[in-house]
Amino acid sequence: MKEFEATITDLAHDGRGVARIDGKTVFVSGALLGEQVRLGIRKRHRNFDEAETLEVLVRSPHRVDPRCAHFGQCGGCSLQHLDAPAQIEAKQRVLADNFARIGKVVPQRWLEPLTDAPWGYRRKGRLSVRAVAKKGRVLVGFREESNPRFVADIAHCEVVHPSLGGKIGRLAELIGSMDAANDIPQIEFAAGDDVVALVFRHLKPLSEGDTLALIAFGQAHGFAIYLQPGGVSSVRPLWPEQPRLAFRLPAGEGVADVELEFQPLDFVQVNAGMNRRMLARTLELLDPRPADRVLDLFCGLGNFTLPIARRVAEVAGVEGEHGLVERAAANAVRNGIANASFHVANLFEDQRGSAWARAAWDKILLDPPRAGAEQVLEYLPRKGTDRIVYVSCHPASLARDAGLLVQRHGFKLAAAGVMDMFPHTAHVESIALFER
Template identity: 80%
Template sequence: MKEYEATITDFTHDGKGVARIDGKAVFVAGALQDERVRLAIRRRHRTYDEAETVELLERSPHRVEPKCPHFGQCGGCSLQHLDAAAQIAMKQRVLAENFARIGKVEPESWLPPLTGEPWGYRRKGRLSVRSVPKKGRVLVGFREESNPRYVADIGRCEVIHPRIGERIAALSERVGTLEAAADIAQIEFAAGDDAVALVFRHLKPLGERDREALAAFGREHGFAIYLQPGGVSSVHPLWPEEPRLAFRLDPGAGADPVELEFRPLDFVQVNAGMNQRMLAHAMALLDPQPGDRVLDLFCGLGNFTLPIARRVAEVAGVEGEHGLVERAGDNAARNGIGNARFHVANLFEDQRGADWARQPWDKLLLDPPRAGADKVLDYLPHKATKRIVYVSCHPASLARDAGLLVHRHGFRLVSAGVMDMFPHTAHVESIALFER
């Protein structure tokens, strides 16, 4: 590979350094802004090239030693070599640039970045599995950074919940003993407050010996073991017979806590500690009052809906996945909450005829997936809605929707800021307050 010297002038959305060689953009893995590097091109494209850092010639003052020995090989993290303050500043800059470029808006004030524990935070995720006869063992981990076709050879993970991250090698060893080792495609993990579950996706039926080996692994390490022979609906517990996953949330203002039960493949916020901080943040911005009627769109299991219900007159949650809505209703009943209603609706389709969409709501909370909420904003909010809190996992869609709320619906973008839900990655989670 031909090598070049270049100065890194910017970051990409996924944490690579950006240089220019002969006027063409080059995305450089392992390089930080303002560093001078010797790089090698590894892939060429029409409008940009991809490269890797061969040698650091001038080092950024924000560069730190990665905690994980697999950093650079494993694709699970992209920013461990950047200090925490610079990571969050980069994410705030990305959000500001998206507001200006896409939404043509700017918040009246910036919220202080919301941060938490940067290690062992990930309670939900998917590990790839690959049997490698040449190595005589099975690899369990995330995909390689430079070649996603391969599974990174790791023994532990510093960002996964410690009960799982510290047992990657043991998990790999156990899968390697199975007769069906080559037929295990992936392992999903999910941690509640008190229990941790592993879901083994297997492409062929497992024999009794393999089933017992997995159950024994669960007993030994304190994991609930699930099997998944097909689609999501095929997931079932192997050991124990009736595992229970749940997490608790504090609604604040002296209200009773709520507990949300969930299934191992349900969507829950990946970072448990940050989820509680985010809830408190959202509550402070929403300012729920005893007489308020609140609409929570893309509500999932009721992560916001049920804590809000503790502090208002009425709340309605709307979600597109029927199973999540059913479990949200069960969670409401389990917590003795009678002022929360849940509705199944595809919020990427026109729902203006639905009963919940025709009602007046004092306040609105939005927590959409990456695609954002622009389809909803065609018919909501109504004039009665004076305050909106928007929780976002994608700065570009938030910026677009902020433009719609400000320029079409007459709201002010009062404040906005980033939340470090995924430390050591370039993922930008953010929150914004709109008022009129």
């Protein structure tokens, strides 16, 4: 490994430090902005190199000791060595840079960053499983930071839901004791307000002993156990017979809460506390009025749709996955909401012929996946829409779409800000308000 000394001049979008050596960009894991480090080159590429920090020679004032003993090996977090205010500042810089560089736009005002509890926040995720002959045991965890082909050797996780985070080592011991130790590649987890579900993917039928061992583990630790022998549609509960996953959302002061039931592999926002704060900010920016008609695109289970419905005349949610739409509609009925309709549509294809796309909407909410909403903006918003709130999980696609809304559709970028949905990671979640 070739070693150099270098000064870190920037943080990359993935949280690695950026240095230049002999005119070539080097991405340095474990290094922070302003630090001088001794680094070792790990991989060479034509236009850049990748390196790891061997020694910090001049320490950043924002460097802190990571809380997790597995930091640096496990790839689940990349910023535990950076204090919380500096993490937020770095994410704001990423968002501002994307707006300026990609969208050629600047918000009229910056929103105060949204933050919540930085530990034990992850209620949804996937743990990899690997039986390692050389170690003589099973590993359960996230992928290694330096080599994603390998599973990190961890016993606990500080960011996973507290009921599970301290029991990852026990999960590994459980699978190591099973006949199917080599045939379980992953475990997905999903936490409702009252129940945490574990979904065991298994490549071969389980023996009676393995089934009983899983049931006993669920009973001992209070987990709902699901089995997944095939694709997503094959997921079935093992114990108890009919587990119920659900979470409540406050619709606002003086407005009744809503409760959303979901299945363990459904998309839900990973951070429950931040989801509630994000909902409050969304309602604040959308400013729903009793006479409003609101369109919620990429609506999922109705995470935003149903709380909005409590405040407006009509709301329509549109989503591409049939199962989510069915559960959103069932959640509306369960909550006694009659002014919300749900529609199945692939929003990455032209939907301008759909009745919901031709209708008049006062306000639109966009909450797309990483790819953004570029295809939707080919035919929406129509002239009657005067306000759009855009919730984004990828700053580059938000910036691109902001440019389209401002330069093509006659909107102004009235406000924007970051939301720390994934503390200690470089992931940037953000929200933006567009006004006609």
